Each structure stands twice: as structure tokens, then as C-alpha cells.
Amino acid sequence: MNTAELGLPVDVPSTALFTDHYELTMLQAALEGGTAGRRSVFEVFTRRLPPGRRYGVVCGTGRVLDAVRNFRFDERQLAFLRERGVVDGATLEWLSRYRFGGDIWGYPEGEVYFPGSPVLRVEGTFAECVLLETVILSILNHDSAIAAAASRMAAAAGDRPLMEMGARRTHELAAVAASRAAYVGGFSSTSDLAAGFRYGIPTIGTSAHAFTLVHDTEREAFTAQVDSLGRGTTLLVDTYDVAEAVALAVEVAGPELGAVRIDSGDLLLVAHRVRQQLDELGAHKTRIVVTSDLDEYAIASLAAAPVDAYGVGTQLVTGSGHPTASMVYKLVARASSDGADAPLEPVAKRSGGGKRTLGGRKWAARRFDAYGVAEAEVIGTGEVPGELAGSQLLVELVRGGEVVGREPLEAARDRHAAARGALPMSATQLSRGEPVLPTEYVA
Amino acid sequence: MNTAELGLPVDVPSTALFTDHYELTMLQAALEGGTAGRRSVFEVFTRRLPPGRRYGVVCGTGRVLDAVRNFRFDERQLAFLRERGVVDGATLEWLSRYRFGGDIWGYPEGEVYFPGSPVLRVEGTFAECVLLETVILSILNHDSAIAAAASRMAAAAGDRPLMEMGARRTHELAAVAASRAAYVGGFSSTSDLAAGFRYGIPTIGTSAHAFTLVHDTEREAFTAQVDSLGRGTTLLVDTYDVAEAVALAVEVAGPELGAVRIDSGDLLLVAHRVRQQLDELGAHKTRIVVTSDLDEYAIASLAAAPVDAYGVGTQLVTGSGHPTASMVYKLVARASSDGADAPLEPVAKRSGGGKRTLGGRKWAARRFDAYGVAEAEVIGTGEVPGELAGSQLLVELVRGGEVVGREPLEAARDRHAAARGALPMSATQLSRGEPVLPTEYVA
Numbered sequence: 001m002n003t004a005e006l007g008l009p010v011d012v013p014s015t016a017l018f019t020d021h022y023e024l025t026m027l028q029a030a031l032e033g034g035t036a037g038r039r040s041v042f043e044v045f046t047r048r049l050p051p052g053r054r055y056g057v058v059c060g061t062g063r064v065l066d067a068v069r070n071f072r073f074d075e076r077q078l079a080f081l082r083e084r085g086v087v088d089g090a091t092l093e094w095l096s097r098y099r100f101g102g103d104i105w106g107y108p109e110g111e112v113y114f115p116g117s118p119v120l121r122v123e124g125t126f127a128e129c130v131l132l133e134t135v136i137l138s139i140l141n142h143d144s145a146i147a148a149a150a151s152r153m154a155a156a157a158g159d160r161p162l163m164e165m166g167a168r169r170t171h172e173l174a175a176v177a178a179s180r181a182a183y184v185g186g187f188s189s190t191s192d193l194a195a196g197f198r199y200g201i202p203t204i205g206t207s208a209h210a211f212t213l214v215h216d217t218e219r220e221a222f223t224a225q226v227d228s229l230g231r232g233t234t235l236l237v238d239t240y241d242v243a244e245a246v247a248l249a250v251e252v253a254g255p256e257l258g259a260v261r262i263d264s265g266d267l268l269l270v271a272h273r274v275r276q277q278l279d280e281l282g283a284h285k286t287r288i289v290v291t292s293d294l295d296e297y298a299i300a301s302l303a304a305a306p307v308d309a310y311g312v313g314t315q316l317v318t319g320s321g322h323p324t325a326s327m328v329y330k331l332v333a334r335a336s337s338d339g340a341d342a343p344l345e346p347v348a349k350r351s352g353g354g355k356r357t358l359g360g361r362k363w364a365a366r367r368f369d370a371y372g373v374a375e376a377e378v379i380g381t382g383e384v385p386g387e388l389a390g391s392q393l394l395v396e397l398v399r400g401g402e403v404v405g406r407e408p409l410e411a412a413r414d415r416h417a418a419a420r421g422a423l424p425m426s427a428t429q430l431s432r433g434e435p436v437l438p439t440e441y442v443a
Numbered sequence: 444m445n446t447a448e449l450g451l452p453v454d455v456p457s458t459a460l461f462t463d464h465y466e467l468t469m470l471q472a473a474l475e476g477g478t479a480g481r482r483s484v485f486e487v488f489t490r491r492l493p494p495g496r497r498y499g500v501v502c503g504t505g506r507v508l509d510a511v512r513n514f515r516f517d518e519r520q521l522a523f524l525r526e527r528g529v530v531d532g533a534t535l536e537w538l539s540r541y542r543f544g545g546d547i548w549g550y551p552e553g554e555v556y557f558p559g560s561p562v563l564r565v566e567g568t569f570a571e572c573v574l575l576e577t578v579i580l581s582i583l584n585h586d587s588a589i590a591a592a593a594s595r596m597a598a599a600a601g602d603r604p605l606m607e608m609g610a611r612r613t614h615e616l617a618a619v620a621a622s623r624a625a626y627v628g629g630f631s632s633t634s635d636l637a638a639g640f641r642y643g644i645p646t647i648g649t650s651a652h653a654f655t656l657v658h659d660t661e662r663e664a665f666t667a668q669v670d671s672l673g674r675g676t677t678l679l680v681d682t683y684d685v686a687e688a689v690a691l692a693v694e695v696a697g698p699e700l701g702a703v704r705i706d707s708g709d710l711l712l713v714a715h716r717v718r719q720q721l722d723e724l725g726a727h728k729t730r731i732v733v734t735s736d737l738d739e740y741a742i743a744s745l746a747a748a749p750v751d752a753y754g755v756g757t758q759l760v761t762g763s764g765h766p767t768a769s770m771v772y773k774l775v776a777r778a779s780s781d782g783a784d785a786p787l788e789p790v791a792k793r794s795g796g797g798k799r800t801l802g803g804r805k806w807a808a809r810r811f812d813a814y815g816v817a818e819a820e821v822i823g824t825g826e827v828p829g830e831l832a833g834s835q836l837l838v839e840l841v842r843g844g845e846v847v848g849r850e851p852l853e854a855a856r857d858r859h860a861a862a863r864g865a866l867p868m869s870a871t872q873l874s875r876g877e878p879v880l881p882t883e884y885v886a
Contacts, residue, residue, distance in 0.1 A: 015615070017636040017637040017640050018610065018615040018616075018618070018619075018635075018636075018637050019635075019636050019637075020608070020610060020611070020634040020635065020636070020648050021634050021635075021636055021639075021646040021647055021648030022634065022648030022649050022650055022651055023648075023651075024636070025648060025649050025650065025671075025672055025676075026649075026650050026651065026653070026654040028671050028672070029650070029654065029667050029668045029670075029671035029672060030654065030657065030667070032667065032670065032671040033658075033663075033666075033667030033668075033670065033671065034667075035657050035658055035667065038657055040657060042653070067615070077640065080636075080639070080640045081636075084639065084646065086636070086646065088671075126653075126657045130651075130653055130654075133611070133651075133653075134610050134611050134615075134635075135615055137611035137612070138610055138611055138612075138613060138614060138615040138618055139614075139615060141611060141612050141613070142612075142613055142614040142615075142617070143614075165463070167461065167463060167577050167581055168463070168576070168577050168580035168581055168584060168772075169580070169581075169584050169585075169767045170581060170584070170585055170617070170766075170767060171581060171582075171585040171586075171613075171614060171616060171617035171620055172458070172461040172510070172577075172578055172581040172582060172585075173461075173614060173616040173617065174585070174613070174614035174616065174617040175461070175581055176461075177614055191463040191464050191465065191577075192461075192462075192463065192464075192577075193460040193461075193462050193463070193464055193467070193523075193524075193529070194460040194461050194462075196464075196523070196527065197460050197520065197523045203464040203527065203529065204464055205463050205464030205465030205466075205468060206465055206468050206469075207465055207468065207469050207472070208465055208466075208469065208573075208576075209773070209774070209792045210469070210485070210569075210573055210576075210773070210774035211469045211472065211473065211573075213774045213777070213790040213791070213792070214473065214478050214481055214483060214569045214774060214777050214790075215476075215478055216779060220476075223476075224472050224473070224475065224476030224477075224478065225472045225476075227472075227475065227476065228468075228471050228472035228475040228476065228531075229468055229471070229472060233468075238792075238794045239792050239793070239794065240792075240793050240794055241793075241794060242794060264794060265794065314767060314769075317767070318766045318767055319766075323613075323761045323762075323766040324612045324613060324757060324760070324761055326757075329611075330652070330653070331652070331653035331656045331657060334656070334657050336659055347656040347657075348656070349652045349656070349681075349682050349683075350682070350683050350684075351681045351682065351683055351684060351685060351707060351708065
């Protein structure tokens, strides 16, 4: 399916150029040197979580499946590579026929992960796998970083809904992926219409300060908004004086007013005052929405305030201090000759201290205690121990080039809530700490 | 021009849904209430630079012009808005005919900016201007954040070339914009093929550790690479033992070897050793490229090391600690009635301390001392003082809906180098400090 033909505003016709130049030069050298056909296993993992974070959230898997499917070189792209002299004619010919025909397994989307977790495993010939490095990492590193921040915010917000409003603070297409990741992490809705269009996420929003300011008076603005959008709308009450605006809002809309939004000031103090004022005016059901520079700490600090919903922007789309995950895509095993039957041998970089990796094709499982609480991430390269066979983490996503692991976004969102819920309680402490599960390696 | 028809991998058919839900509900209420046609002036500015930063870099202007041109609602988008009940039928009808017909002025791309600088000014009816808020801010906030980091790195690198390699650390399309912003900020090339395709930026890269590891020996890997890519290639020498790899590299490629790349370890120490070893082997012209988790501080710390080029990834695409600028899009003036001749009145939010804004349509100029060094950013709402008339900063970008300010990317890159060069010398200190120019307001 060519997504460009659908006119979708957030996809692109081909993902094949979201690729580092060196993937193609390696391909050329491997094709010429005779190693391109060696069966290979690449794994995506991170050596560490961001400092202080207690768990990671796998996100972007569904987008990876789209990206692999759309990884096709068309005539214009090949012409570009030819004109620039990126690779030779034989390699261009090979690229013109490229379709990923291998297998991909991975942690299902929304699952939590820890240092060393093999969150994605790509298997096929060296040539067909090496090309996918950049686009797979771009997606997983971005989306997982946002989902991890969203998950912490969702834990801090408890039962109160979180609205994603950060589109204006990040690249316009990163924003769409960020809305998606926020939804997986536990947000309820987004301001971003493209995210609603592309992923079906509920969209929300009513008005900004500009709307009040374009009117001659706040009364005219509120009246126009209520006339057009109904009494259930949310009125923004901090353009001039909050107390006056709240009184005016209830006067204009009546006690059926849906909500008031506060976007500046000391939210804890202001929320209490506004709640009291609304109650005195009989607007007991009018909700209070706050939206000013929130992060997970600010959300937690408002737990005792009479706030009904949070809108989060900048800190969500920038990963609350950690805008990228540090996942890498590493060759961990390969055959010494061509052919599907050639035995795999583990390989790993050996120099450079902190950048060493563990060779070999891995399985992963999560061990739980008698109460169903996770107690360890267990990773190995040999046989899976019998007692862990039922709690393995990797699932099949692509088989022989065909996507088999697609699922609705809701499934990832539900899975994340369940996975986070099964972690030890200290997982959702906001303070800095070590990963909440140890990673254990078994031979 | 419908970019989707061109098969470009990095554009999208329409930018109209990169929009917050509330822009459309405000539009509906304004259309119904009679204020939609009021002539309005919106300005983009930031209240502050990121903590410690001494100047900002305007970037994304060229992408904004594309986004405004492609801001069109097609049938599928309108159907989505209808099905979701985002706005009413009259508003959908209005949207189906939407074309921005107003004027845009702004700081030219690559120019530096300071707190309060009106980096973009959008003028037209309230309705046509309010819709553009989100997409304009997404682009400018992202691209300017990356360009600011790039500029600091370029200042630290001096004459040594910087290569952008961060695609894998950010959203796949944000990566393309990041390459573009890095180029404006002073980088020379990118690993991202899509950035080469879309913006003509030179692309670079040769091989990763996976290429060495897929071979049975490092010798076979180096031989295959040199056979295919030539002796001028860059060999990656830190997969196993660096000293052995450097000896092997020169043995295989001869002293004509283009470069060696070091991606781990203590770069300062290793670079000195590798340079000495290369020289002893007679490979005096073989260059040393370093690429491991660099930022502007690491680059500066390598100033005395025998390094010939830097590859920067994560810290570039994440803005080196500041992944977004904090630009806002605010209504600063509007008429009290319809019509192009109705006089403009300044408006501004008044509550919420730190979020107050200065009303009125602004001009901006930069004052220089007798030596041509910038000494102040001067902003005003009245007449431009005669002595500043020649150093005004805003240029015309869109006139009556037609783009008039398009320019080649090189122009923005050159402008940035000149603008940074005209700042006081303390601008390029890496230590934290205040904005290097004060912002002065004149009535």
C-alpha cells in the first residue's frame, strides 16, 4: 500500500532514504566482497536507561512495521544515489529490487524494558538487515523516550486524564509520533489533529488567549465561544483577571459550564481559589483544567489540588529531560558462509570499555514472584530454562518479510498499563533511582 | 505544487492537520461571532533563551514557507473533521477554500535572535492567521533549537569540519530537519541520505562495526572495504584493538588511506597515539575522524588533539540539552472591525506574571558600534529611529499569500556565519551566561 496515494498527511511514500549513507557503502562492499548473503542477527537494545529512570517503555513498534514495509527505493531515489555517486551500479540494481524478506521478533509495544533487553531482533541476510538500522533506531529511540515520560506522568496523574498538547514544541511530524507514544504511555487525548487523523486518538481543545484578545471584551469572547461551542465548552480564564473571568464565565455559560482552563500562575493556589469560587457560584460540576509547563513532578505536586485534568506540552514531547533513548542496533551473530543452513556464530565489538556488547542471539523473559510482581529481567543465549518458557518477552512481528504482528494502538496502551502495574511499587517513584528490575544473564 | 506527486520522501501532501484542535474551534466561534475578519497581527518571539545560552539562531523559515503554501484541507481531511465533529458545516466550508492570503515578515533564516526578538510576524484576518500557529511554532521551535546547538559546536570546532550523524537518535523526519538546521548552524555534511535528497546537503559515511564483525577477520573486512570503496575511504579502527587495526589499515590501504575513525575510548589520548602511529607508518595525510558522544564541550576539549573532523549525533539532534526553543505565537494587535483599513489596536495578555507580553506590531533592528560589533537588539512599536532604519531585521517573506522570501539554504548558512561573527566575542564562550546582547525597547 502506497500511503502517499491515500493522501495521509503524516506518512511518506518511502522510508528507504531515512538511512545513513554508510549503510549503503557497507552494502556495496559486502556485495562485492561476498559477505552480503551471510545470515545475520541484529538486535536492538540499550546499555543503560536515562540517569535515574527506573524502567523504559518500548514504543514505536507499529511504526517500525510500517517503515519496513515501505522501505523501497523508487526511481527518483535511485537517480539521486547514482548522481551523487553514493554506491555503484551493481548496488543500485540490488537496491531497486530490495524488499526485506527476513524475520523480526521483538518486545510487544507498550512492554517495559531494562538495560540489555533485546527489544527488537532482526534476522536475515547481512545485506537486507544492515539497511534497516537507521530507520528502526530513529523510530524506537524517539517514540520510546516519549512513552517513558508519558508513563511517569500517567503514574503521577493517577485517575485524572492527561491531554497531550506539545505539537508546537517539536518537529511537526515528531509531534504526531509523540501523541501516539503519549497515548501508549497512558495519555487520554491530544490537541494534534494529525494524530487524531492518523491514529484515531481523541482530539481536544477549545480556545487560546488570542481568541479572547481578538474580541473587544472578555464578555464578548466568552459569549461568542459559548454560543458557538455550547455550555459544555472549556473557557480560558487567565487572559486578564482570573477571579473576574471565572465569575463572568459562569454568568455567561451558567453552572452547566464544562470547564475552565488555567494556563499561568501558581496552579496549586489558583486551582483552590477557582474551585471555591466555582462552588460558591453553584458550578459544582464545572471542571478545572491546568496547562502551564507541567511535567511529572508538577503533576504530582497538584495531587491534592482540585484539578480535574492536566494538559502537558513541552515536557512530554521532549521526554521530560531525556528526549531520546540510547538504543543501538548491533550485529550479534552471523554465519561464516552463505545459505540459510550455515550455523550462526556470536560476534561482538571488543574494544572501548563501555561500548562492549554481548554476542549471540538472545531470548528474554521476565521472572515474577509468587504474588505476580516482576523481580528480574532474564536474558540468555542458550536454551530457555523450563520455568521461564511461559514468560518469554519476544513475539513474532515479521515472518519472511510479511508483517504478522500488527495490532491496534489500544492493545499497546493496555499492555503498558498492565506491564507497569506488574513492576515493584518503587517503579513509579519519581525520584532518581536504579532500574527497578535487575538484568540477569544466563548462559 | 503537490510534493506528494514528486515522490519526495520527506514532505507530506498537506500541512493543514499539523494544527491544534483549538485553532479550528476558535475559527468556528470567530466566524459565527463576527470577529473572524478582523485584521490581526501575530508575532513569534521567545521570552527567554535556554538557561545559559548567549544567542539564539532563527532556523526553519524556509520550511515555514513550504508549510504555509501547503496548508490546504483536502476531502479526506475535511471528512475526518466532519466525522469527528471538530467543527460545524459552515466552518468546514470555509476551510475547504482556505488559502493564506496575508503577509509574513520575519528575521531571515540563520540570523541570531534574543529574548523579545519578533522573529516572525504574520498579518491578515484573524481567521487566516490563527490557523497557522501550531505548524509555524513546530517548525521554528524545533529547527531553531537544533541550529543553536550546531552553531555552538561549529564555533568550538573552528576550521575543522563537523558531520551530522544523529538521524538514529530522533524521529526519522525530525532528523531530516535537524540535518538542515545543522547545516545552517555551520555543519558541513550529514549521514542522512534523506537530507541529501531533500536539501542537497553533502552526505558522508563508510562503515560501522557490523561490517567488520560480519567478516571472519578484520583484515578481510578492511580489504573488502578498500577494494570496493577505494584507498581514500575511512576505516573504522576500534572494533577490536585500535593499534593493531591502525597498523592493519595502513598495511591494507597503504599510506594513501583517507582516514581512520575512532568511535569509543578516551578520544584525546587515542587520537594522539593514532596520529603518532600513522605518522610512523608514513601515513601523514591519513586523517583522524572522531565520533563518540560528542557535544560542544567535548569538541572544544579536543582542540589541541590531532583530530581532523568530528561526527556529532545525539547531542546535535537533541539540541545539546535544549531540544526545543520556547517561541510563542501571540496576537499583538488587531482591528475592532472588519476591513483592511480598520486601525490596529495593540493587545496583550495581562495576568500571569512571567507570561505577560508586549502588545503592538513591532519592528526590530540591531545596533552596532563603531567597529561593526553588535551592541543591542532594539525593538519598538512606533516609528523606526532614523539611525536604525538601515539595520532593521525583518524582511518580507510572504506578500498577499505569495511566497517572496525563498532563498537557497547556503544563503542562510552564510548569513548565520556572518551574524555570529558580528556578535561580541563572548557570544561563543561555551560557559553559561546572559544573552550577549541586551534587548532594548523604544516606544
